[in-house]
Amino acid sequence: MSAATRKVGWLPWAAMAVVVIGALAFGTFAQHSLTPSERAQHVADTIRCPSCKSQAVSSSDTPASQAVRVLIRERIAAGDSDEEIRDFVDSRYPGQHLLLDPSGSGFSGLVWALPVVVVVVAIAGLTFRFRDWRPGALAVTDDDRSLVADALAAEDARR
Amino acid sequence: MTATSAASGPPVRSRSVQFAAIAVGIVLLLLVALLITRKNSDDRATESPVVGKQAPALAGKAVIGQPFDIGTNDRWLVVNFFATWCAPCVNEHPELRAFSAEHAKDGKARVVSVVYKQATAEVRKFFEQRGGDWNVVDSANGRTSLDWGVAQIPETFLVAPSGIVVERFTGEITRRQLDDAIDSYETSSSLTTTSGTGTGS
Amino acid sequence: MNAALGSFGVVLGFVGSLGAIVTLAIGLRGNRPDLLRMARTYAFMVLGGAVVSFAAMERALITRDFSLKYVATNGSSATPALYNFATLWGALEGSILLWSLILAGFTVAVVLKFRARLTDPLVAWAMLTMFVVCTFFFGLMLGPTNPFHTLANPPLDGPGPNPLLQNHPLMAIHPPMLYLGYVGFTVPFAFAIAALVTGRLGEGWLVETRRWTLFAWTFLTIGIILGAWWSHEVLGWGGYWAWDPVENASFLPWITGTAFIHSVMVQERRGMLRVWNLSLLCATFALTILGTFLTRSGVLDSVHAFSDSTVGPLLLGFFAVIVVVTVGLVGWRGDRLRSPARIDSPASREGAFLLNNVVFAAFAFVVLLGTVFPLISEALSSQRVTVGVPYFERMTMPIGLTLLFLMAIAPVLPWRKASAETLRTRLLWPGWIGTAVLVFSLLVGARGFAPLLAFFLAGFAGGSALRQLALATRRQGIRGLFGRTNGGMIVHIGVLMVAVAFASSHAYQTEREARLCIDAKAGCPSTITVSGHRLTYLGATADVDAARREVGAKLRVDGQVYIPKIQRFPNGNQEIGKPTVRNRATDSVLIAMLDAPTKSGSVRIRVIVQPMIVWLWTGGAVMAFGSLLAAFPGSRRRPTDPVSASVEASGPAPEREPDPDRDPDPSSDPDPVPVGVDA
Known part of the structure; x- marks a missing residue:
């Protein structure tokens, strides 16, 4: 009694799947690589500002955060990977737990x-x-x- | 009737709700126990990365006086992080002045101020108006305050002649606190020889 | 005078609540309707006490009565009127006062709504529960958070409220909204406890508290969105949600409340998930208390650090009591809560709701775990870790995408069981809408897997919501927008707007720090262009008054003048930036001044351009509007009808014919809420 008036087969869905998967694949692989300043921003998102409570370096403006941001830019220019930069900053401030992403081990x-x-x-x-x-x-x-x-x-x- | 297995279900599974309830209750009460035994985060935040270690360099440019090198220091050193827009910093200024004046005479201690974040001209004007004749350096784009782990000004550090940071004071400082701290460390260190080369960086 | 009046109000409220507890307890025990009816008198007494205290505190603030410690520590003669009024909820003691006022208001509202049924034990138990909560909060004000302490030597002036709380009007309305939400969950909680105690679990109490839940949920939503808006406008990072413990504390009850609003429909319709629904209601209320504890005790590192008081252990103790009582009652009544009905197929409306609830539970678990994990780690492994934004973003992204997917599928699913053919037919156009959105996003330059998938699913879900609304309005005209299902679809559209804004503002933010000079020179231009927006530095401004000193930088942004500022408050030890935002439908330009302008005519600023930020706030407004519509009864539904699936636990009663062919199509039944058993 409430049956759909029009039956829909699989064909339109197959077409949709092709379009969606194609578009997603294109959007994923056609990304431009990050510019150094975007990379710096991403790294700064994952480091806690040393003199704040829980804010990231990217979202606080204390002198300490500004200093870390300068540091990140320097290291990126020097060719370090994101992970190396994070470890470097963390090692400079022992006991401060500056990394916002908890490590996957332990x-x-x-x-x-x-x-x-x-x-x-x-x-x-x-x-x-x-x-x-x-x-x-x-x-x-x-x-x-x-x-x-x-x-x-x-x-x-x-x- | 439909779903015949359901009809016979309740007597068999009736305990599952109770078990689940008890399990959830225990987990939550453990959480409560955990939370209630935690210290306030403000208390924990006062752990300093520099106390007990060699004092980091004051690498900033001179605002008043000379660039400052801790390594050349043979006296007790008071490192004060401040800005003139910070009310407690302004309040503690006379105390620091008195402290500095007294120990300029006996040669026991000296003060250096680090500008947390401010235009040089404002700081100079402040010292002209309010007195104070010690060295003031800037924070090297924040690097200095980062190295010292300064969270919120005013913060004051006491550095022993050996170059080791021995104490950190947060909030308004008084001359009395500084003198007491120096006295207590001198008494204890007269018993043991202080180590550390005082080379700074 | 103010102190005496205020303290009198607090005592009145406390005594009223205690008296009500005793009276109701005796009345319930001895089965005496005359005593049960007195709940009404007591409720008004408690409300009277709260109003008197509130008025006394406001009067003290407005007349600058610095003999009151609260005014002396939080008020100042220079604070503008609006912020001065809002100072009442700017600190701990006052916020408990506001909480008590709202709680008393809800108590009276419940009494009035159920005035004809006050002698019903279920209602009496609910009233008793509410008065217990009232006693706790008024008790707090008698003890550790007494707002009416006086000072022997009153100062001539006070420091004023926290500077961050007095530079944006949103801060004045955000807390009351949040509290209306928080406190509102007390009502459904009280009815849940009452139902458990009386054992009347199959009755329509859920239907009656549904609207209270919706009301609380709506205000909590508004409060959270306003808080995010405030962060964005005031903090100057382009951020609006930092997964800070305090924000999480307000988000947790929102998650469980949302889960309840969905799963309660399964109970009404099919009589299932009773334990789960009760647990959700109790969890929501318990989480508001836990959230208040996290906010107010300072055990967690939070930017919103208020704290320092002895109220923490008391709130935690209250939380523990709630947990013990709830768990005990659910365990005790577990048998009666069992439902004979079963879920027939995962591909059904109830199956989707169940999955929705699993996802929401996981969401709440992730947020709670991430919030308290630093404490757990510190206690169990003496290792301090920080759990920050990256963790929450990575963990909640799959959850968010799953929810978007469910929002796309669930609205078209029939109850009981769906055939693949039904799904194919009903989802076709929503699917193409999602595809169109995806292709459009690609064309305008969006890249990256997660945001594109989010856009596709949001378009898909938007299509499903619009399909439902279109079918309903075609049948019923404008009335097709009312009722739970249709209002709910409008809420969904609001959620989708928020989700899309969240994804795009995160993925496509552009940030730039620059020094600008009035007269351009090498390394210091006077005009920069960020993501197509031209910014020109025009000069410095300065403004000093008693309450604050502020310097600003005049900038021309796309032809209009904007002035980001830095403020200094006389008694503060920090500088407060006051950024400006240029909002457009497609993107927002946030400009924060990093250093005060120099005399030589330069200034350092940060510019953040984020696409679609405005959609966050409008999406929030749409959500609020949708839930208002959802509160109206749908066209064919009497709200007080007993639920169709109120199957007594005594035995399985026959339900609807589970023949898929006879299954009502939700599109032909725009508000698929029962109207009796197929009657």
């Missing part, structure tokens, strides 16, 4: 791993809980049909 690896574990467990648990999701488990029996038919008949009778 105890702090938990902060990355735990959410993944929790999501996997949650989905596995739900799948287990609803494992009779297969349509077969929901097969409508004749009893059901008669029950509904009775109910509808009673409804009609009342009207």
Whole structure:
């Protein structure tokens, strides 16, 4: 009774998939490489301002942050990789924990791993809980049909 | 009836909700226990990267007086980070003046100020108006305050004659605090010979 | 005088709440309707107390009564009227006062809404819960956060509020909005507790509190968006969301509240997810308390550092009580909460809601874990780590993309079970809209996998939302915009605007620092061009008044004059930058002054150009508007109808025919909310 008026086959979807995948691939691979100042900005996003509480170097203007920004630019000009710059800044201020991205190893690896574990467990648990999701488990029996038919008949009778 | 397995479900699985509730409760109470035993982050923030270490260089350009090299220093040194737009910095200025004047006579200590972030002219005007005759250097585009780990001015560091930073004061400083600190370190270091070559950088 | 009046108000509120608890407890125990009816009197008494305290504090602020410690430490005679009024919620004690006022207001609102049913044990228990919360907050004001301490030797003037809180009008309205949201979640929480205690879990209480939840959620949304707007306008980094602990604290209840608003529909329709829904409501309220603790205790490193008070342990203790009570009740009533109904297929409306809730739960978990992880690490491994923006961005990006995908698919899914053919048909045009958006983004120069995927999914989801709205308005005209489903679709469109703005402003931000001179010379131009915007330095400005001293730089930006400033406040030890923003629909130019202009005629500025920032704020407005529409009843729905799927736990009752062919098509049923069982 509520069936769609027009049936749609797979063809338009295949066409759409081609366009979308093509566009995404083009947009991903046709990126220009980062300019030094963009790189500097990205690195500055991942380093905490040494004299602030939680702001990144890129988002604070204390003299310390300005100094780190100068430092980052110098190192990029000197040809260091982003990771080298981060390690260099971090090593210059021992005990300050300037890197905003917690490392993936050791105890702090938990902060990355735990959410993944929790999501996997949650989905596995739900799948287990609803494992009779297969349509077969929901097969409508004749009893059901008669029950509904009775109910509808009673409804009609009342009207 | 549909979903027959569901009808027989509850008695079998009835404990799962309770287990889940208890587990969640325990985790959350652990979190509470964790939070309640934590110190205030302000207390933790006062850990300084320089105390107990060789004083970093004051590499900035001279604003008043000469460029400053800690290595040539044979007295106690008070390094004061300030700006004239900072009210506590202005308040503590007379204290520093008194401290500097007193120890200029006995040759025991001296003061150097580092401009945190300000135009040179304003600083000169401030010292003309309010007195003070010690060296003032700028912060080398913030490099100096970064090296010293200055979070929020005013901050004052006490550097022993050996060139080791021994104490960090945050907030308004008084002459009394500085003198007391020097006295206590002199008493203790008279018992042991201080190490450190005082070469600065 | 002010202090006496204020303290009287606090005591009145405290006594009123305590009295109400005792009266209601006795009334419930002895089954005495006369006592239960007294909730109304007590509620007005508590509100009266809160209003008196609030008025006394405002009066003290306005008359500059520095004999009050709060005024002496937070007020000043030079503060302009608006900020002076807002000073009430600028510090801890005052914000608890505002909290109490709003809480008392909600208590009275509940009493009035349910005035005919005050003797119903369910309502009585809900009232009791609300009064317990009132007691806690008024108790705070009697103890550690007493706003009415007086000083023996009042100063002649005070320092004024934190400079950051008095340089933008948004700061005056952001906290009340946030608090309306925070406190509003007390009402559904109270009903959840009442339902658990009375064991009446299959009843329509959820429907009745749905609108309260929506109300609180709307204000929380507005509050968060205003806070982001304020950050963008005032802080000058081009940032609006820094995943700071305090921001996360307001975001966590928003996440769980949003999850609830979705999953409650499954319960209304199918009678499922009862434990989950109750847990979500309780979690939302508990998170508002935890958030307040994180904001106010200073255990976490935050830019918004308020802190330093003994209120922390009390808030944490209250949080622990909420956890214990909720967990205990859910464990106790767990059996009754079980639903006989099952999910038939993951490819169904309820399946999508379930997945939505898994994703939202993961979202909340990530945010909470990232926020407290530095503390966990410090405690368990004595290793301090910083968990900052990069972590949150990397972890929440897949979550955000999944949510966008669900927003595209879920609105067209029928309940129970969808066939592939149904999906193909209904999603075709939304899919092409998404594709068009993607191609358009490519053409205007957008690059990068994540932002492009976000644009595609946003277009797709926007198409699904528009499809629903188009079908509904075709059938019903303007009325097709009202009701939960259709209002919800408008909220979705607002969310999509925010998501697109978030993605593009992050991915395509241009930043430049430069020194400009009035008279151009080598290395110091007078005009620069950043992303097509021409900026010319015209000269310095200066302005001094009692409240502040400010210097500015006059700049011509695309032909109009803008003046970023630096402000110094007499008692502050920091300089506060006051950037300016030139907003357009396609991009925003943020200009911050880095150093004061020099006498020689130069100034150093930072220019940040971000595309589509305005969409964030307009998207927020659309969300608020949509949830207003969603609060109106849909065309065919009586809001107080019992829910169709109120299946008693005693046994599985027959539900709808699960035959896919008979499944109502949501497009032919624009507000697929039950109207009795297929009646």
